[in-house]
Amino acid sequence: MKKTIALTAAVLMSALIGFGGAALAQKKHAPKPVWGAMVAGLNDIQGITAALMVFDMKRAASIAESFEKRETYISTIEQLSQKVRDGHDKVAKEVAKLSAAIATGEENDVADALSGVMRSCNACHYDLRDAERRKKL
Numbered sequence: 001m002k003k004t005i006a007l008t009a010a011v012l013m014s015a016l017i018g019f020g021g022a023a024l025a026q027k028k029h030a031p032k033p034v035w036g037a038m039v040a041g042l043n044d045i046q047g048i049t050a051a052l053m054v055f056d057m058k059r060a061a062s063i064a065e066s067f068e069k070r071e072t073y074i075s076t077i078e079q080l081s082q083k084v085r086d087g088h089d090k091v092a093k094e095v096a097k098l099s100a101a102i103a104t105g106e107e108n109d110v111a112d113a114l115s116g117v118m119r120s121c122n123a124c125h126y127d128l129r130d131a132e133r134r135k136k137l
Ligand code: HEC
Pocket: 023, 025, 026, 028, 029, 030, 031, 034, 035, 038, 039, 041, 042, 045, 083, 084, 085, 086, 087, 088, 091, 117, 118, 120, 121, 122, 124, 125, 128, 129
């Protein structure tokens, strides 16, 4: 019984820490649909990084697969502006490269590909979001 309680507490704590890391990315959040997609991508990057650190390429591959599907799906939503769709298409393509690196099992290649994914996130933030923020640096 004690063991079960300790285990439940540990699982709850890790869920809290996991979500906290992503949710605390910034203090004031974007509108809900945008926030959901962004935080999901951030969570996937975190999950893949964690899997890489323990050489769990199977888990890395499965996270990358759903990550790519989500980004591809967003890139097909007609109501979104072309710029936003193209941005997510670029993320999807970088995640595909990441999946290829995961399949080879070369850790440094996976790390480089992760960086490519993050650069594709930055590319969009750079133009669409952070021009004002850079002025205040
Ligand atoms: C198509 C452009 C675009 C792409 C691609 C993009 N983002 Fe964003 N992201 C934005 C914009 C715009 C905002 C700010 C929205 C707002 O505040 O209204 C944002 C906000 C965020 C936030 C803050 C969310 C919050 O409210 O707390 C995070 C975290 C984030 N993005 C992560 C990512 C990650 C990780 C990726 C790549 C996997 C990514 N984004 C790709 C445009 C993009």
